[in-house]
Amino acid sequence: MPAISLSPPARFLLRGSVLLAALLTLWWLVLINPLQSLLQAAAATGGAWLFSGSSELTITDAANGDWAFEVPIEPVVPPTPPGAAPQQIYSIGFDLARADAGGFTFGLPVFWALMLAAPELRRNWRSLITGTFVMALLEVVLLLLTVKILAYKSLAQVLHSHDPVGGWFLRCGEYLAVNAIPYLLPFAVAIVLHRELREQMFQWAAPIAASAPPARNGNRVAGRGSQRRIAVKRN
Amino acid sequence: MPSNPVPVPTKWRRALPQAHFALLFALCFILGIGLVLLPPGQKIDQDFSRLLVRISRTVIGIWGGAAAVEGAILRAPGGFAVEMRDGCNGINVMVLLWAAILAFPASWKLKAYGLAAGTLAIQLLNVARFISLFYIGQYSAAWFEFAHGYLWETLLILDTMVIFWLWVGRVSRSGALRHAGN
Numbered sequence: 001m002p003a004i005s006l007s008p009p010a011r012f013l014l015r016g017s018v019l020l021a022a023l024l025t026l027w028w029l030v031l032i033n034p035l036q037s038l039l040q041a042a043a044a045t046g047g048a049w050l051f052s053g054s055s056e057l058t059i060t061d062a063a064n065g066d067w068a069f070e071v072p073i074e075p076v077v078p079p080t081p082p083g084a085a086p087q088q089i090y091s092i093g094f095d096l097a098r099a100d101a102g103g104f105t106f107g108l109p110v111f112w113a114l115m116l117a118a119p120e121l122r123r124n125w126r127s128l129i130t131g132t133f134v135m136a137l138l139e140v141v142l143l144l145l146t147v148k149i150l151a152y153k154s155l156a157q158v159l160h161s162h163d164p165v166g167g168w169f170l171r172c173g174e175y176l177a178v179n180a181i182p183y184l185l186p187f188a189v190a191i192v193l194h195r196e197l198r199e200q201m202f203q204w205a206a207p208i209a210a211s212a213p214p215a216r217n218g219n220r221v222a223g224r225g226s227q228r229r230i231a232v233k234r235n
Numbered sequence: 236m237p238s239n240p241v242p243v244p245t246k247w248r249r250a251l252p253q254a255h256f257a258l259l260f261a262l263c264f265i266l267g268i269g270l271v272l273l274p275p276g277q278k279i280d281q282d283f284s285r286l287l288v289r290i291s292r293t294v295i296g297i298w299g300g301a302a303a304v305e306g307a308i309l310r311a312p313g314g315f316a317v318e319m320r321d322g323c324n325g326i327n328v329m330v331l332l333w334a335a336i337l338a339f340p341a342s343w344k345l346k347a348y349g350l351a352a353g354t355l356a357i358q359l360l361n362v363a364r365f366i367s368l369f370y371i372g373q374y375s376a377a378w379f380e381f382a383h384g385y386l387w388e389t390l391l392i393l394d395t396m397v398i399f400w401l402w403v404g405r406v407s408r409s410g411a412l413r414h415a416g417n
Contacts (some may be wrong), residue, residue, distance in 0.1 A: 003368040007350050008400075009400040009404070010397075012397065012400075013393065013394065020260055020389055020393060021386060021387070021390075024381075024385055024386050028381050029384070055272075065375065072369055099380060099384065103384070103385075106313070106389075111391050114393075150272045165280050168269075168273070172265075172268065172269050175272060176265070176268060179321070179327065180264075182390065183389060184331070186389075187392055187393075187396060198253075200402065201400045202256070202403060203403055203404065
């Protein structure tokens with residue numbers, strides 16, 4: 001029976017789809033709770049650096065499982081009605097649905113699936129480990145960024161702000177932080193760290209190979225990666 | 236015969252077109268999402284969702300299923316309903332592909348081809364996704380959340396990545412790939 005030969009994109013799609021389904025199911029059934037606990041602890045620690053004020057960032061579990069945030073933020077609320085004394089706010093509290101918090105942990109299995117589906121795993125196991133740490137760090141940063149955006153959004157509601165430009169920026173920031181970046185992050189990290197995948201996908205390597213330094217036999221050889229077999233004879 | 240030495244690009248010079256692409260891509264993507272979130276963009280977004288829900292209902296009908304449409308809501312005879320909103324219409328993935336294609340060095344003709352063919356491929360897959368979610372939701376709410384929030388979203392991005400990869404391959408084969416270093 002003749003072997004089926006798939007093009008690199010088709011092979012990556014097939015392997016990636018199967019691995020994504022398998023690893024995301026594993027994450028959903030087994031890993032989600034431990035990863036969320038780790039994320040919560042890391043965010044509480046990291047929040048102490050990002051948020052400054054007389055109070056500290058606190059994250060607690062609400063009765064329904066949602067995450068309850070108390071974010072230090074200290075604006076002066078203008079007096080309403082005019083003439084009354086202005087008020088000082090020290091912190092803002094809001095809840096983040098547990099499902100939304102889970103969105104900041106699923107990047108890890110997605111990243112693993114992409115790295116395992118990409119070519120030349122043996123040469124990229126270091127990238128797999130490095131990427132896992134990078135992903136974990138970026139997920140915490142992203143969660144803290146989202147918390148900051150949500151805090152300012154809550155503040156805008158408290159202040160009854162009708163600034164359309166500021167509102168649009170907050171909405172855009174929230175959309176990117178919650179609905180776009182968590183999904184794109186593992187793909188971006190995989191492309192940045194996995195050289196063969198990047199070179200195959202973007203096909204920027206071909207002219208680089210042709211201009212690589214000559215070898216002793218007079219041929220020009222490219223560096224590592226999928227282009228290393230390319231040799232251009234110069235007369 | 237002596238040959239002219241081929242200039243050897245430095246590491247930074249080699250990285251320049253990639254950095255240029257990454258910056259332009261990020262700019263196009265953020266701009267695209269920003270436009271979608273403006274009131275006119277939201278109107279188009281909602282109308283597009285309604286259109287996709289009607290198409291999904293038609294496809295379900297062709298395959299012998301039953302569903303009713305109310306605006307952007309698809310309702311099963313048993314009472315389960317699913318609404319297409321907040322990026323469920325694949326518009327964010329389309330913005331992603333458009334940003335990647337527009338940022339990549341290629342001719343406008345090839346870019347137009349990539350935008351049209353890629354959008355069509357994404358939306359075919361998105362209709363399949365929406366219909367599958369319609370049936371998964373009738374089976375289990377928990378698995379609906381998993382498939383809706385995580386699995387299908389990442390599969391759509393993976394497909395978008397591969398669509399872009401295939402398009403770059405076509406650009407490369409046509410000899411229209413422009414390199415910043417050339």
